[in-house]
Amino acid sequence: MDQRTRPALGRPGATTHEQIEEAAFRLFDERGFADTTVEAIAEAVGVGRRTLFRYFESKNDIPWGRFTDSLDHFRAILADTPIDLPLHESVHRAVLRFNDFGPEAAAQHRRRMGLILSTPALQAHSVLRYAQWRAVIAEHVAARLSLDPGDLLPVTVGHVSLALALSAYEFWLAHDDADLLELIDSAMTGLRDHLR
Amino acid sequence: MDQRTRPALGRPGATTHEQIEEAAFRLFDERGFADTTVEAIAEAVGVGRRTLFRYFESKNDIPWGRFTDSLDHFRAILADTPIDLPLHESVHRAVLRFNDFGPEAAAQHRRRMGLILSTPALQAHSVLRYAQWRAVIAEHVAARLSLDPGDLLPVTVGHVSLALALSAYEFWLAHDDADLLELIDSAMTGLRDHLR
């Protein structure tokens, strides 16, 4: 993973996404997201402000890291899904697998999502990421049912899957003894019971 | 509704939310949201830029109009719900009633939502509004079930209700012959069938 073969030609990059992310998170922890200027992050990395905006489109994008890459992963998980399972079950399992970070990565993941879900500006920005994530599901559902990705059902399944995941995340972040995957599962069970 | 009794004392306001909204929508139609500066809106209204920010917290808030007021309406609708209905049914009906604009208001509503859902910055900003809307549902569900509004189920029902509504809105805006309320209903039916 993450084999960005540098073009071997031209001036080499002065930093990496990972370096920026690290420095940024450190500053966010210290002063909070809003009170950390892009200037300060750039300085901490030892790079120009203008350069930082070539690595991340916006300040809001920094906490998300390389999210777009993880969408490919999500697509792969969905494609890997057993065809004999009911569609709703396979989507549900894919969502679980997507959110299954190891015990090591879980800490950083929690930190990341905690920051995002507790910062209004980031929460707002996150819909743009969520839309991409939902689209992956909608495409999968549409393909399985021979529908258009813009049809009501694929879109709905995308939205509802996200709804369940976000419900679980909110609870998870509020209770540090909780297990994320169990919560996603409980949210699904709760919904089904609720709808009888 | 909308009886803002002006204090009868002090300098009267130079404009109203409605006036600003109108002028803003006209400009958004002409040049698009991003290419319309707050300065231009203020000028169109005949008011200082600084003043405009006293009527709306941000440029992003303008298309939403007086959304916060409508939340009280939503709360009232939910409170008005017959107690003998299953909870999921009463929440669903409340969502329908909330989105039941008359044929006259429907046009302006469509314009508003069309702008919001097609403009990334507004789509992002909308989560903050949606969160308030979801909270209204979560509180209702929690009250009916003697749970905490932060518990998993109330939060989930809020998220899923929004998911269904947004799915319907997206389809509605893409197909101008569609009926919004029918779509919300179809989304719900589709979800239930999907979950078998």
Next chain:
DNA sequence: CGACTTTTGGCCCTGAGTGTCATTAAGGTG
């Protein structure tokens, strides 16, 4: 009219984001 109250709008500042462009740091070639 004068006192009081509330809003206006001008001024000025911070900070995000973007276009432009000369400079820099590589690798490759004769």
Next chain:
DNA sequence: CACCTTAATGACACTCAGGGCCAAAAGTCG
């Protein structure tokens, strides 16, 4: 080694959103 090509850097300048501050404006009331 000198030179060319390539690609990234970072400085500068600009626009625009948002917000603090405050004198001036525009009402009401006694």
